[in-house]
Amino acid sequence: MSLSSSCSLALLVLFSLHLAAQGRFTALDHIRPKASDKAQGRAVVGLLKRLLGDRSTEFIVSVNRSLSNDSLDVCELRSTRNNKVVATGSSGVAVASGIYNYLKYFCSCHVSWSGDQLDLPRPLPRLSGVQRISTPHRFRYYQNVCTFSYSTVWWDWSRWEREIDWMALNGINLPLAFTGQEALWQEVYRALGLNQSEVEEFFSGPAFLAWNRMGNMFKFGGPLPQSWHVNQLYLQFRILERMRSFGMTPVLPAFSGNIPKGILRLYPAANVTRLGPWSHFNCSFSCSYMLDPRDPLFLRIGSLYLSQVVKQFGTDHIYNTDTFNEMTPPSSDPTYLSAVSRSVFASMTAVDPRAIWLMQGWLFFSDAAFWKPAQIQALLHGVPLGRMIVLDLFAETEPIFSYTESFYGQPFIWCMLHNFGGNNGFFGTVESINSGPFKALHFPNSTLVGLGMTPEGIEQNPVMYELMSELAWRKEPVNLSKWVSLYAIRRYGSTDEHLTAAWVRLFASVYNCTVPHYRNHNHSPLVRRPSFHMNSDLWYDRADLFKAWKLILEVAPSLMSKETFRYDLVDVTRQVLQDLTTTYYQDIITAFKNQKLPDLLTAGGVLIYDLLPELSRLLNSDRNFLLGTWLESARSLALDEREAQLYDMNARNQLTLWGPSGEILDYASKEWGGLMEDYYAQRWGLFVHMLVECLDSGRPFKQDAFNQAVFQVEKGFIYNRRRYPTKPQGDTYKIAHRIFLKYYPQALKRL
Secondary structure, X not given: OOHHXXXXXXXXXXXXXXXXXXXXXXHHOOOOOOOOHHHHHHHHHHHHHHHHHHHHHHEEEXXXXXXXXXXXXXXXXXXXXXXXXXXXXXXXXXXXXXXXXXXXXXXXXXXXXXXXXXXXXXXXXXXXXXXXXXXXXXXXXXXXXXXXXXXXXXXXXHHHXXXXXXXXXXXXXXXXXXXXXXXXXXXXXXXXXXOHHHHHHHOOXXXXXXXXXXXXXXXXXXXXXXXXXXXXXXXXXXXXXXXHHOOOOOEEEOXXXXXXXXXXXXXXXXXXXXXXXXXXXXXXXXXXXXXXXXXXXXXXXXXXXXXXXXXXXXXXXXEXXXXXXXXXXXXXXXXXXXXXXXXXXXXXXXXXXXXXXXXXXXXXXXXXXXXXXXXXXXXXXXXXOOOEEEEEOOXXXXXXXXXXXXXXXXXXXXXXXXXXXXXXXXXXXXXXXXXXXXXXXXXXXXXXXXXXXXXXXXXXXXXXXXXXXXXXXXXXXXXXXXHHHHHHHHHHOOOOHHHHHHHHHHHHOOOEOOOOOOOOOOOOHHHOOOOOOOOOOOOOOHHHHHHHXXXXXXXXXXXXXXXXXXXXXXXXHHHHHHHHHHHHHHHHHHHHHOOOHHHHHHHHHHHHHHXXXXXXXXXXXXXXXXXXXXXXXXXXXOOOHHHHHHHHHHHHHHHOOOOOOOOOOOOOOOOOEOHHHHXXXXXXXXXXXXXXXXXXXXXXXXXXXXXXXXXXXXXXXXOOOOOOOOXXXXXXXXXXXXXXXHHHHHHHXXX
């Protein structure tokens, strides 16, 4: 190489690093909305009609991408003389976000998974001058590969349509779009020569596809019916069309190396590694086969698949695949790891020369003992700088960027993970998410290109997602007390001080976990298999929760017409009873250890015969807490009773045993009516009954014997074939008020 060419190369590297340090990557400049400005404007008009009905005509919308000259979204709003609002933005998402900002802060309105509060003032409040909102973040990412199993697995188009509207209102422009990919994989495997039984042995059931896609497991819950492929493919076409119409950039799937066993029959010389067991599963359903990315067959399969993806789904040039997710690589040699990522990326660029690889950074946290700086840097630098985007997946608790020099120059997205398994239960890290994104933005040589929300499951704790999505449009942290006070006002359409005081207390306690390295898995004894060693720790003072409960209940009679309020009344009462279950559990264990049968009968009796039945009645009174809705959504996708039973088993197993024998027991727990009485309460009843028998007979309690007995209860629930209500039953206020009168004095005594 000549001296001049060496100098040119050095200057190019320095220039690339300078751009990276400024958070600007020219390699991302081609990522633009596919839809025209007019098409994006029409998409926002459609959203407003669905959301506001006739009042939508009071908004005049237009998209003008030249409003932004740096790829950062902006929206401008102004009032007309006849009290209409004109919103002009650089994309459909920008316009939707700008209008939602106006609805929130000028009209005190609110949109959420658990209901809307849309009492629009008439006429619309006037804006003085031009109201401008803008974001410093190129991308606002949404979803987790697990969300497609824990939350969206049974959705129909109407539910997807609602979610995509929510995404647009909350500024999401980089959503994961993983639906329907198995239909394409089936075609690829057939083209390679696999027979149908080999394909069916590979795919897991619908509720477990996320982990099948990541190479963690196969077969369990399957086989996938052909009708599933058709249905999901049709859904994906509609999902992508709607996402793109708003100017979003859907992230499509690529090949990670996870292959069916049948590939070995066709290519016996392929460099394939059989992995070890995953998460307590045996090799009947795990120990997946991974094709070495350096094998020429990897490029063939990867490019064959991505060609199908691009042909069927089109492309916006960003693809997700995750190597080594919760799996240790066969070698820690940096040369090997760079070769792996280089080969994975080559399988993308062979089909799409402008491909960008989006990778979840979870592996660097979940297997930190393996992923030391040299290994992380090697994997990341196998891809040219700017051609990979890393999701710092759990950044609110375990940020990776801060000890990897901003992912060694690769662009990254700071993400709030927040939820594991789609569990219910109040939880948040508000101080962390209020400061973390700004620390990342101002980090030395930061390569931050966006913020994201990556929960494993959604439709819980809506306040956290409203705050997180709003922070993407803020230039500095918010005043949390002020922010949540305004949230309470718009969520309920009420300025009652009881509500703002309640939410300020909740935000300062249960929503502000500051315990280092805490993972929100809902460890409450309520939703875990009973034993003598259950986690009863809390990160907050229960007095704050009880006080908030009292404040909310005191204003309940006048607000029961609001769905958002009814949901929160159920949710806060549910949280209180969850915490009280822990105290009764502690009483039960203490009574048994002290051999006090009357005390055991008292504590166990209250829990089994009153608290849990009351909780069940409460949950059954609100449509958002019904097991029946989940199960019927699953069954509705079936063409016949055989398929319906398969989907029903998938839906029940994921919530409970999570595997044939409880391999990931209760990880995806839900506090739902139906599940409470026929699953959790049955386990607790058996536990107390066995403890009473042991005290009565003088025999020791044997956990193994209990586990064997309770497994029959758990398995029995999965196959009981009972149909559960899909419509709420009972008066929420009467039930909550009765619970309050009985348990609030008890709660205070136990502080």
